Amino acid sequence: MIKRVTIYDVAREADVSLATVSRVINGSGVVKNPTRKKVEEVIARLGYRPNAIAQGLALRKTTTIGLVVSEASFSHTGQIINGILDVSKIYNYNIMLHSVTDGIVDVSEIIDAIIKSGVDGAVIYSDKILEADMDILRKYQVPIVVIGNKISGDSLCSVYVDIEKAVYELVSKYLSEGKEDIAIIEDRRNEYISKQMVEGAKKAFKNHNLEFKNFIEIPSAYRSSYKFLVNYFAENKHQMVIANRDSQAMAILNSARENAIDVPNDMEIVCVMDTKYNTIVRPNISSFSIPSYDLGAVSMRILTKMLQNEELEEKEKCLSYLYNPRQTTKNNY
Amino acid sequence: MIKRVTIYDVAREADVSLATVSRVINGSGVVKNPTRKKVEEVIARLGYRPNAIAQGLALRKTTTIGLVVSEASFSHTGQIINGILDVSKIYNYNIMLHSVTDGIVDVSEIIDAIIKSGVDGAVIYSDKILEADMDILRKYQVPIVVIGNKISGDSLCSVYVDIEKAVYELVSKYLSEGKEDIAIIEDRRNEYISKQMVEGAKKAFKNHNLEFKNFIEIPSAYRSSYKFLVNYFAENKHQMVIANRDSQAMAILNSARENAIDVPNDMEIVCVMDTKYNTIVRPNISSFSIPSYDLGAVSMRILTKMLQNEELEEKEKCLSYLYNPRQTTKNNY
DNA sequence: CTGAAAGCGCTAACAC
DNA sequence: GTGTTAGCGCTTTCAG
Numbered sequence: 001m002i003k004r005v006t007i008y009d010v011a012r013e014a015d016v017s018l019a020t021v022s023r024v025i026n027g028s029g030v031v032k033n034p035t036r037k038k039v040e041e042v043i044a045r046l047g048y049r050p051n052a053i054a055q056g057l058a059l060r061k062t063t064t065i066g067l068v069v070s071e072a073s074f075s076h077t078g079q080i081i082n083g084i085l086d087v088s089k090i091y092n093y094n095i096m097l098h099s100v101t102d103g104i105v106d107v108s109e110i111i112d113a114i115i116k117s118g119v120d121g122a123v124i125y126s127d128k129i130l131e132a133d134m135d136i137l138r139k140y141q142v143p144i145v146v147i148g149n150k151i152s153g154d155s156l157c158s159v160y161v162d163i164e165k166a167v168y169e170l171v172s173k174y175l176s177e178g179k180e181d182i183a184i185i186e187d188r189r190n191e192y193i194s195k196q197m198v199e200g201a202k203k204a205f206k207n208h209n210l211e212f213k214n215f216i217e218i219p220s221a222y223r224s225s226y227k228f229l230v231n232y233f234a235e236n237k238h239q240m241v242i243a244n245r246d247s248q249a250m251a252i253l254n255s256a257r258e259n260a261i262d263v264p265n266d267m268e269i270v271c272v273m274d275t276k277y278n279t280i281v282r283p284n285i286s287s288f289s290i291p292s293y294d295l296g297a298v299s300m301r302i303l304t305k306m307l308q309n310e311e312l313e314e315k316e317k318c319l320s321y322l323y324n325p326r327q328t329t330k331n332n333y
Numbered sequence: 334m335i336k337r338v339t340i341y342d343v344a345r346e347a348d349v350s351l352a353t354v355s356r357v358i359n360g361s362g363v364v365k366n367p368t369r370k371k372v373e374e375v376i377a378r379l380g381y382r383p384n385a386i387a388q389g390l391a392l393r394k395t396t397t398i399g400l401v402v403s404e405a406s407f408s409h410t411g412q413i414i415n416g417i418l419d420v421s422k423i424y425n426y427n428i429m430l431h432s433v434t435d436g437i438v439d440v441s442e443i444i445d446a447i448i449k450s451g452v453d454g455a456v457i458y459s460d461k462i463l464e465a466d467m468d469i470l471r472k473y474q475v476p477i478v479v480i481g482n483k484i485s486g487d488s489l490c491s492v493y494v495d496i497e498k499a500v501y502e503l504v505s506k507y508l509s510e511g512k513e514d515i516a517i518i519e520d521r522r523n524e525y526i527s528k529q530m531v532e533g534a535k536k537a538f539k540n541h542n543l544e545f546k547n548f549i550e551i552p553s554a555y556r557s558s559y560k561f562l563v564n565y566f567a568e569n570k571h572q573m574v575i576a577n578r579d580s581q582a583m584a585i586l587n588s589a590r591e592n593a594i595d596v597p598n599d600m601e602i603v604c605v606m607d608t609k610y611n612t613i614v615r616p617n618i619s620s621f622s623i624p625s626y627d628l629g630a631v632s633m634r635i636l637t638k639m640l641q642n643e644e645l646e647e648k649e650k651c652l653s654y655l656y657n658p659r660q661t662t663k664n665n666y
Numbered sequence: 667c668t669g670a671a672a673g674c675g676c677t678a679a680c681a682c
Numbered sequence: 683g684t685g686t687t688a689g690c691g692c693t694t695t696c697a698g
Contacts, residue, residue: 004473006691017669022693029694032667047472052449053395054691056386057674064450067430071415078411082404085432089442094450097400097430099418109422116385117397117427139380140337226613250613257615277610280559280583282590339675350685355677362678365683387675390690 005046014042025050056118064094065303066114066122066142068129071099071189074245075275076292080125080147083296091304093120100128107133115140121303123147123296127192143306145299149192152315157306159299159317161290163193163272166321167200167242170270175208177331179239183214185252187244188225197242197272214238230255237261240268240329246275249285253328269328283327291319338379347375358383389451397427398636399447399455399475401462404432404522407578408608409625413458413480416629424637426453433461440466448473454636456480456629460525476639478632482525485648490639492632492650494623496526496605499654500533500575503603508541510664512572516547518585520577521558530575530605547571563588570594573601573662579608582618586661602661616660624652 010021016039023029024039031039042048056062067084069077081097088095096117098110111133114122122137125147137144138155146158171182184201187194198215205212222228229251243249249271256263263269263283271278274289298317305312325331343354349372356362357372364372375381389395400417402410414430421428429450431443444466447455455470458480470477471488479491504515517534520527531548538545555561562584576582582604589596596602596616604611607622631650638645658664 004691007693008691018692019669019671019694020667023668026693030667035667049445049448049473051451051691053386053389053451054674055693057390057676058691058693060674062386064429071411074411075408078404078407081430082432082434085430086434086437089434089438094446095430096397097414097418097428099415101415101419101422104419105422112382113427115382118384118386140382247609247613250610254613254615276580277583280580280587281614282587337675340677341675351676352678352686353684356684359677363683368683384675387690388677390692391675391677393690 004051005048007048007050009046010039010042010048013046014039061120062094062118063092064096064117064119065300066096066098066117066119068098068100068110068114068122068124068126070126070128071101074189075277076273076290077125079292080296083293083298084123084300085296087297087300087304091300093300093304100126111136114142121145121307123299123303125295127190143303145303145306147295147299150316150318155306157299157302157312157315157317159295159302159319161295161319161321163196163288163290163321164200164203166272166288166323167197168204169200170242170323171201171204171212172207174240175204175210180208180210181214181239182212183216183238183241185225185229185241185243185248186215186217187248188218188220190244193244193272197244201242226251230258233261234259237267240270242270242272244272246271246273246277246285246287249278249287249328250281253281253283253285264328264330268330274324279326286324286326286329288321288323290321294319337384338381340381340383342379343372343375343381346379347372393451394453395427395451396425397429397450397452398633399429399431399450399452401431401433401443401447401455401457401459403459403461404434407522408610409606409623410458412625413629416626416631417456417633418629420630420633420637424633426633426637433459444469447475453640454478456632456636458628460523476636478636478639480628480632483649483651488639490632490635490645490648490650492628492635492652494628494652494654496529496621496623496654497533497536499605499621499656500530501537502533503575503656504534504537504545505540507573508537508543513541513543514547514572515545516549516571516574518558518562518574518576518581519548519550520581521551521553523577526577526605530577534575559584563591566594567592570600573603575603575605577605579604579606579610579618579620582611582620582661583614586614586616586618597661597663601663607657612659619657619659619662621654621656623654627652 007018007021011018021039023031024036107129121143123145143155148160149158150160151158184197201212218225218228225248233252233255249269252269256267261267271285271287274287278285278287340351340354344351354372356364357369454476456478476488481493482491483493484491517530534545551558551561558581566585566588582602585602589600594600604618604620607620611618611620
C-alpha cells in the first residue's frame with residue numbers, strides 16, 4: 001500500500017473540492033452535470049479508487065462481515081461459504097474468513113480479530129463458538145447470524161435445518177413398520193448435529209414406548225471415524241443405521257459389502273448430509289438433502305437486513321430439508 | 334460499529350497521553366513499568382481493543398490479504414483455504430475471501446474490491462484471473478502469490494505442482510509397457526490443469542514416436558461431466574484413462590462396472606487430484622496426491638516473506654506430488 | 667450547487 | 683520516559 005492516487009489528487013486535478021469528489025463517487029448530494037462529468041473523467045484518467053479503509057474510518061462501518069467456520073474443507077461448508085459469498089457480492093459486502101482449527105487457533109483470538117477488524121456483522125457456522133463468546137461479540141454491537149443452531153437474541157438470528165425433526169420422522173416411520181434395531185453414528189466433527197439426531201430418535205422411540213439406545217460413539221482413539229466403522233460393521237449389524245456424513249455412510253456400505261451384509265435388504269442406511277458423492281457411489285445412498293448453499297445465502301441475506309435495520313419476519317429461520325430415498329433403503333416414501 | 338472505547342478513553346482514564354497508550358499496545362518505544370501496568374489495567378477494565386481500521390489508515394497497511402478462489406466447495410479448494418488460514422493465523426494476517434462465480438461476479442469487480450480494501454497482498458487460486466487482471470493489481474502494488482500456475486514477476490510468485498511432469502512420467506511408463514490406448518478426460522472446471530495433463534501426455538507420446546490423440550472433451554451441453562462420462566464409457570474403452578477430479582474417476586468406474594469392463598484388468602484408471610473419496614470408493618482409485626493443504630500453506634508463507642521483504646529462495650516454488658497406486662491400476666511402481 | 671473544516675482512531679516523528 | 687501534533691484518506695455538516 002504505497003502512494004496511491006487519493007481524493008486530493010482527483011480534487012486538485014479536476015479543480016474542485018474534496019467534498020465534490022466525494023459526492024460524485026458516492027452519488028450523495030447534488031452535483032451539476034458538467035462538474036460531475038469533469039470529476040468522473042479525472043477519476044477514470046487517474047485510475048482513482050476510493051480507499052475503503054479511510055471510508056471505513058470516516059463512516060464507522062466497513063461493509064465487511066466476518067465469517068467463522070470450523071473447517072473449510074468439507075463440501076458442506078464449502079457450499080455454505082459459496083452461498084454467503086454470492087449474496088454478499090450482491091449487497092457489496094466483503095468477507096473476512098476465520099476458521100476455528102483445533103490447536104492452531106483458539107476462539108478468543110478469533111473473537112479478538114473480529115472485533116478489531118471492525119466488521120459490521122458476522123456469520124458463524126461452528127460448534128466451537130459458544131454462547132459466552134457470542135456475548136462478547138454482542139457487547140461490541142456485532143450483529144450475528146448463526147448457522148445450524150436454533151438460537152436468537154437481541155442482535156442475534158439463526159438459520160438452521162430441523163435435523164431432529166427429520167430424524168424423528170424417519171425413525172417413526174421405521175418403528176411403525178416394526179423395525180426397531182436402529183442405530184445412529186456419532187459425528188465427532190459435528191457434535192451438535194449428532195445430538196439433534198439422537199434427540200429425534202429418542203422422541204420417536206418414546207412415542208412407541210421404546211427406548212433408543214444404539215448411539216454408536218466413535219472412540220477417540222480413532223483418528224477417523226471411517227476406520228472404526230469398517231471394524232464395527234464387520235461384527236455388528238442393524239436393521240437401519242443413520243449417519244451424518246457421506247464418508248461415514250460409505251464406510252458402513254463398504255464394510256457391509258465385505259461382510260456379505262446386503263444393503264438395503266439386510267441393513268438399510270440413511271445419510272443426513274447430502275453431497276454429490278451420495279449419488280456417485282453405488283448403491284446410491286439415501287439421504288436428507290440439507291440445503292447447504294441456501295443456509296449460507298439465507299443467513300447472509302438476513303444479516304444484510306439486520307445491518308440495514310430492515311424488518312425481519314423471524315429471527316430463527318428454519319429451512320426445510322428433503323428426504324431422498326435412494327438405493328440404500330427399501331421403501332420409497 | 335457504534336461507539337466503542339477508543340485510545341482517547343484509555344488515555345484519559347489512565348491519565349497519560351495517546352502516545353503512551355499506543356506504545357504499550359504496540360510494544361513500541363519504552364514505557365516505564367508502573368505506567369505500563371496502569372495503562373494495561375485500564376485497557377483490561379474498559380475492554381479496549383485497538384481499531385484495526387484506524388491502525389490501517391495510519392500505517393497504510395492492513396495486515397489483511399485477499400484470497401481469490403473459483404469455487405469454495407471443492408474439497409481440494411477447501412484444503413488450500415485451510416492451509417492459508419492456518420499460516421495466516423501464525424503471522425497474524427486476516428483473510429478477505431473472494432470467489433469468481435460465473436454469472437454472479439465478474440473479475441473486474443473482484444479486482445476492484447481487492448484494491449479498495451487495501452489488502453497488503455493477495456493469493457490467487459483461480460484460472461479465471463488472467464495476466465491482465467494481475468497487472469492491474471501489481472500496478473496498485475499488491476504482492477501476489479498464484480497457486481497452480483508456474484508464473485512469476487516483479488511482485489509475483491507462484492506455488493504449483495508439476496502436473497505435466499506427473500502425467501508425463503505416468504504415461505511414459507505405460508507406453509514403455511506397450512499400452513498405447515491412453516485417454517485423458519477434460520476437466521472444464523480446471524482448464525489449466527487439463528492443459529498441463531495433455532502436454533505431459535503429448536511429450537511422452539512424442540518420445541515414443543507416437544501421437545497423443547485421446548483427449549476427451551466434455552461437450553458443453555452437459556452440465557456435469559459425470560453424465561457425459563457415464564455415457565461415453567458405456568460405448569468406449571481405453572487401456573488406461575486419466576481424470577483430474579475424483580468424481581470423474583468415479584463416473585468412469587461406475588460405467589465400467591455397468592458395462593462389465595473390468596477395472597483394472599480391462600481398463601485402468603488414474604485420478605490426478607487425490608481426495609479422501611478415492612480411498613473410500615471400491616475399488617480404491619489410484620491417484621496422484623496433490624498436496625492441497627501445503628499449496629495453501631506454502632503460498633501464504635511466501636506471501637508473508639514478500640510482505641516483510643525477506644529473502645525468497647525462489648519465486649516459482651514447485652511442490653512435489655506422490656503417486657499412489659491403488660486398485661484401479663495393475664502395477665504398483 | 668460547491669467549498670471549508672472538523673473529525674473518524676491511531677501512529678510516529680519531534681519536543682520536552 | 684512521556685506528551686504534542688501532524689497526518690493517514692475520506693465523509694459530512696455547515697456556510698456561502
